[in-house]
Structures are given as structure tokens and as C-alpha cells.
Amino acid sequence: MKAKFVPFGAALSVVLGTVFFAYAETSNPVQIFVRPSVSCKASPDNPITGQTITWTATVAPPGDTSVYSFLWSGTDGLSGNVGVATKTYATTGQKSAQVKVTPKIAVPIGVDLSKTATCPPINVGEPPKPDLTASLSISGLAPTGNPNEYYVGIATLQGFVH
Structure with a gap:
């Protein structure tokens, strides 16, 4: 472990690892900094x-x-x-x-x-993609058996296939 000596007034300070402490040569208390x-x-x-x-x-x-x-x-x-x-x-x-x-x-x-x-x-990451959904709406008259009549519809697909 390396020590770093730093002037501290009339005393000498030492940084040792993660603890910094000051050593005074007088009867003053030692200051400890962590x-x-x-x-x-x-x-x-x-x-x-x-x-x-x-x-x-x-x-x-x-x-x-x-x-x-x-x-x-x-x-x-x-x-x-x-x-x-x-x-x-x-x-x-x-x-x-x-x-x-x-x-x-x-x-x-x-x-x-x-x-x-x-x-x-x-x-x-990216948010998950929504699942594939489908909807179908149909408008028109009910079938009468006439081959010339038909339903009109709209299909919508949304989302992603995983």
C-alpha cells in the first residue's frame, strides 16, 4: 500500500489506502478523514x-x-x-x-x-412488438341466392408476426 505525504500546517499528513489521517507532533488530537x-x-x-x-x-x-x-x-x-x-x-x-x-x-x-x-x-432494448390482430367488418344485404349479390367488407391487420 502506498502512502502519500501532504503538508498539514506544522504537522505531516499521510494518505494510506482509503483512510486519510493527520499526525501532529504536538499534544493536539489526530484528525482522521475517511x-x-x-x-x-x-x-x-x-x-x-x-x-x-x-x-x-x-x-x-x-x-x-x-x-x-x-x-x-x-x-x-x-x-x-x-x-x-x-x-x-x-x-x-x-x-x-x-x-x-x-x-x-x-x-x-x-x-x-x-x-x-x-x-x-x-x-x-426495444419494447416488445404487439401481437398480430385482425378485424373484419361486413356491410350489405343478406344473401338472397342471387349470384349477382355480394357482401362488401373491410379487413384490417395490425401488429407483427413473431
């Missing part, structure tokens, strides 16, 4: 065009998410600034998202406690 662990995902699992997709960020340690700021970015203009971003896609294909989470605390200059997560991509 870089959050962040993950994200989309739902539903098999979305279609025209359906609202919800991208959700999960932050650890868990707790009050109001102590973090969120910045979403992604495919087709996805954006947001809270823990959940929504998007309705008009086109099919693979969609992706990233979220940057930053604790809302004062930290020494030069220390960045933000963490960016890339969500697993989703594939947006």
Missing part, C-alpha cells in the same frame, strides 16, 4: 426504450448520505447531484454511468477525499 467506498448500479435489469432507469449510488461506511455530495455523468446526457439519478433513454444500446462522491467536510488543501465509481453497464 475516503468513502462507493459502488453503483442501475435498475431494472432489462430496460427498454421509453422506460425510466434508476441509477443508485451506495456509500460505505453507511449512514446519512446528506454528508456527501454526488456528481453523476453518463451516456446520453445522464446527470444528477444526489444519490439517485434517473434517465429515460430514447435509443437502444449499451448505457453507462459514473458517480463521484465527495464527503462534505473541510480537509487540508491538496487532499481529495472524493471517490468515483463506474457502474456496470446496462443494455437498453
Whole structure:
């Protein structure tokens, strides 16, 4: 694990893994800053065009998410600034998202406690095509047995054959 040393007033600060802490050579208390662990995902699992997709960020340690700021970015203009971003896609294909989470605390200059997560991509498909339906309407007189008389009708087919 690499350590990053950052000046912090008269003391020396160290960033080690996901925990940032400041070591003071005086009797002052040590300040500890935790870089959050962040993950994200989309739902539903098999979305279609025209359906609202919800991208959700999960932050650890868990707790009050109001102590973090969120910045979403992604495919087709996805954006947001809270823990959940929504998007309705008009086109099919693979969609992706990233979220940057930053604790809302004062930290020494030069220390960045933000963490960016890339969500697993989703594939947006086409909505299912409607089944084939048919209707027939007939107008005219009842048959009299005369071979010169006939029915007039209109047939309509709608939908798709799968």
C-alpha cells in the first residue's frame, strides 16, 4: 500500500489506502478523514426504450448520505447531484454511468477525499412488438341466392408476426 505525504500546517499528513489521517507532533488530537467506498448500479435489469432507469449510488461506511455530495455523468446526457439519478433513454444500446462522491467536510488543501465509481453497464432494448390482430367488418344485404349479390367488407391487420 502506498502512502502519500501532504503538508498539514506544522504537522505531516499521510494518505494510506482509503483512510486519510493527520499526525501532529504536538499534544493536539489526530484528525482522521475517511475516503468513502462507493459502488453503483442501475435498475431494472432489462430496460427498454421509453422506460425510466434508476441509477443508485451506495456509500460505505453507511449512514446519512446528506454528508456527501454526488456528481453523476453518463451516456446520453445522464446527470444528477444526489444519490439517485434517473434517465429515460430514447435509443437502444449499451448505457453507462459514473458517480463521484465527495464527503462534505473541510480537509487540508491538496487532499481529495472524493471517490468515483463506474457502474456496470446496462443494455437498453426495444419494447416488445404487439401481437398480430385482425378485424373484419361486413356491410350489405343478406344473401338472397342471387349470384349477382355480394357482401362488401373491410379487413384490417395490425401488429407483427413473431
